[in-house]
Amino acid sequence: MSAYNFAYLDEHTKRMIRRAILKAVAVPGYQVPFGSREMPLSYGWGTGGVQVTASVIGPGDVLKVIDQGADDTTNAVSIRKFFERTTGVPTTTRTDLATLIQSRHRIPETPLHAGQILVLQVPIPEPLRWLEPREAETRKMHALEEYGVMHVRLYEDITRHGRVAQTYEYPVLVNDRYLMRPSPIPKFDNPKLDMSPALLLFGAGREKRIYAVPPHTRVRSLDFEDHPFEVEHWDRPCALCGARGVFLDEIIVDDKGGRMFACSDTDYCARRQAEGAIGPNGA
Amino acid sequence: MKGGERAIENAHRLLAEERRGDPAVPELALAQIDQQLGLAVDRVMIEGSLHDRELAALAIKQAQGDLIEAVFLLRAYRTTLPRLGVSLPLDTMRMTVGRRISATFKDLPGGQILGPTFDYTHRLLDFDLGDTAARPGDASEEATVVETPEPPATLDPLPRVVDLLDREGLIEPVAAPPDDEPVGDLTREPLQFPASRDVRLQNLARGDEGFVLALGYATQRGYGRNHPFAGEIRQGEVAVELVPEELGFAVEIATIAVTECQMVNQFRGSAVAPPQFTRGYGLVFGNAERKAMAMALVDRALRCRELGEAPGSPTQDEEFVLYHSDSVEASGFVQHLKLPHYVDFQSELVLVRDLRAAAGAVPKP
Numbered sequence: 001m002s003a004y005n006f007a008y009l010d011e012h013t014k015r016m017i018r019r020a021i022l023k024a025v026a027v028p029g030y031q032v033p034f035g036s037r038e039m040p041l042s043y044g045w046g047t048g049g050v051q052v053t054a055s056v057i058g059p060g061d062v063l064k065v066i067d068q069g070a071d072d073t074t075n076a077v078s079i080r081k082f083f084e085r086t087t088g089v090p091t092t093t094r095t096d097l098a099t100l101i102q103s104r105h106r107i108p109e110t111p112l113h114a115g116q117i118l119v120l121q122v123p124i125p126e127p128l129r130w131l132e133p134r135e136a137e138t139r140k141m142h143a144l145e146e147y148g149v150m151h152v153r154l155y156e157d158i159t160r161h162g163r164v165a166q167t168y169e170y171p172v173l174v175n176d177r178y179l180m181r182p183s184p185i186p187k188f189d190n191p192k193l194d195m196s197p198a199l200l201l202f203g204a205g206r207e208k209r210i211y212a213v214p215p216h217t218r219v220r221s222l223d224f225e226d227h228p229f230e231v232e233h234w235d236r237p238c239a240l241c242g243a244r245g246v247f248l249d250e251i252i253v254d255d256k257g258g259r260m261f262a263c264s265d266t267d268y269c270a271r272r273q274a275e276g277a278i279g280p281n282g283a
Numbered sequence: 284m285k286g287g288e289r290a291i292e293n294a295h296r297l298l299a300e301e302r303r304g305d306p307a308v309p310e311l312a313l314a315q316i317d318q319q320l321g322l323a324v325d326r327v328m329i330e331g332s333l334h335d336r337e338l339a340a341l342a343i344k345q346a347q348g349d350l351i352e353a354v355f356l357l358r359a360y361r362t363t364l365p366r367l368g369v370s371l372p373l374d375t376m377r378m379t380v381g382r383r384i385s386a387t388f389k390d391l392p393g394g395q396i397l398g399p400t401f402d403y404t405h406r407l408l409d410f411d412l413g414d415t416a417a418r419p420g421d422a423s424e425e426a427t428v429v430e431t432p433e434p435p436a437t438l439d440p441l442p443r444v445v446d447l448l449d450r451e452g453l454i455e456p457v458a459a460p461p462d463d464e465p466v467g468d469l470t471r472e473p474l475q476f477p478a479s480r481d482v483r484l485q486n487l488a489r490g491d492e493g494f495v496l497a498l499g500y501a502t503q504r505g506y507g508r509n510h511p512f513a514g515e516i517r518q519g520e521v522a523v524e525l526v527p528e529e530l531g532f533a534v535e536i537a538t539i540a541v542t543e544c545q546m547v548n549q550f551r552g553s554a555v556a557p558p559q560f561t562r563g564y565g566l567v568f569g570n571a572e573r574k575a576m577a578m579a580l581v582d583r584a585l586r587c588r589e590l591g592e593a594p595g596s597p598t599q600d601e602e603f604v605l606y607h608s609d610s611v612e613a614s615g616f617v618q619h620l621k622l623p624h625y626v627d628f629q630s631e632l633v634l635v636r637d638l639r640a641a642a643g644a645v646p647k648p
Contacts (some may be wrong), residue, residue, distance in 0.1 A: 074403050133596075
């Protein structure tokens with residue numbers, strides 16, 4: 001791989017992306033356009049996240065890559081291998097030992113700590129996109145802080161279903177100013193965005209946007225006084241480690257309706273099991 | 284332009300020379316195209332609506348690799364073929380799968396089978412692949428042949444993810460149409476609106492991959508959005524069965540490779556129906572997952588009226604989509620602009636000159 005620079009991207013590109021990141025950190029929740037490059041993996045696979053990671057990673061970093069909360073999913077394995085190959089930095093599955101975590105669709109269960117960077121891959125950065133498909137319009141709406149349509153949209157859910165029927169990419173207001181789409185993490189993870197001690201970076205490659213939630217920034221999930229925001233919960237523990245209050249995956253075990261629920265965060269689950277915790281189906 | 288006949292003959296001769304390229308470079312065999320450019324063959328068969336690898340390879344060779352031209356060649360051959368019968372519906376439950384994935388469940392009965400896919404390759408040019416053709420019969424090429432594991436084929440019926448959801452009533456039920464209901468065929472009957480779903484699906488399957496892909500992508504970006512999840516994609520071999528009238532029972536006449544995509548889409552419910560997942564469907568010949576997925580997205584977008592959604596985007600406009608998806612029609616009409624239009628243009632010239640003179644812009648010549 002000597003034909004390629006450390007972390008694949010050339011240094012000029014990294015500098016351009018780091019400038020976009022600095023701007024994003026300075027204006028929390030604001031979508032900064034950047035000159036997204038074509039990457040050797042497909043759009044939708046995390047090209048934005050990979051570019052952000054490639055721009056901030058250094059030889060001293062310890063990298064963790066997850067997809068759907070798991071370290072062993074195919075795309076996580078692929079991206080981890082990409083950085084192993086292009087940087088040679090050590091990788092880990094341990095959330096607490098990683099300095100840099102790239103993730104798709106989850107924030108780890110283990111609380112992040114100061115000094116860590118979490119990079120989230122974003123397919124559609126614009127929270128108003130389903131309400132207004134035109135970018136020129138949505139940028140104007142952000143500039144004018146014109147977010148009434150989103151409240152109306154949530155209110156329509158309440159009149160129709162008696163609750164907000166948005167389960168992932170639940171809209172948040174960052175630093176009491178910008179409406180932000182928290183990548184498609186389940187709304188279960190939204191509270192982890194609020195006052196996070198770690199730096200949260202969001203990269204959207206195909207849409208060419210970077211945004212950020214700096215450490216200790218207020219992030220509020222939109223709600224109403226009489227319909228406060230709430231997260232999903234399960235009436236059973238993880239079948240493997242017995243954890244409660246974590247996000248559980250549903251796994252179909254046969255074609256007769258049999259199913260099992262287990263931690264989506266494989267590192268969290270494995271470490272609990274290693275410490276002796278055991279669930280109903282645990283070994 | 285006089286002497287048109289000789290000009291055309293010369294053009295054909297030049298085309299044949301261009302197609303062959305440098306005679307010092309060995310000529311492509313159809314088997315090479317079939318084996319080493321198999322995905323191009325798949326695409327030409329899909330959009331050409333004809334399952335014949337050898338003819339598709341021939342079309343690609345004759346068209347110099349222009350796949351839209353190759354589709355045209357195959358269509359023009361297909362149109363001369365008699366339609367001898369209608370097969371039984373393909374039973375994709377009984378597919379010998381080479382690849383089967385679901386994005387909605389981490390694991391499921393029958394398992395996730397990754398199969399051959401570009402998905403997790405890093406798109407780095409493999410310089411080792413270059414120039415092997417320049418050394419025909421080179422021993423090193425044979426030496427690099429590695430024992431590939433037997434594809435994880437399974438013969439037990441593989442349950443479909445959508446059926447698992449169906450059991451819980453979470454997804455809209457789909458009743459199989461009655462056996463005696465004829466299947467639409469827009470190569471025999473002209474397209475009429477509103478089009479039935481079978482005809483729409485046929486149109487999308489034959490439609491240009493780029494067009495269908497772009498529309499599918501547009502639905503994801505908010506133009507006719509339908510909240511899709513790839514419930515299941517399976518690729519593999521299925522039997523084609525026919526019931527000959529004189530026999531009265533089904534006979535297997537062929538095995539073909541297909542790719543099937545079942546999208547699971549959100550539906551917010553209406554005054555009369557509680558929220559339920561809905562379906563988008565894609566099925567194509569060979570190994571063409573991108574096409575099958577895009578097709579399923581557009582299929583779902585086109586179902587908007589049936590599901591009581593207000594159509595507001597081109598992707599939901601059946602006439603816009605179905606009239607413009609066909610590359611043979613589109614390519615023909617766009618390129619016909621190259622044909623002489625002297626007469627019409629002369630009339631326009633006269634008119635525009637008159638109008639400009641009347642407006643006092645320029646004197647009439």
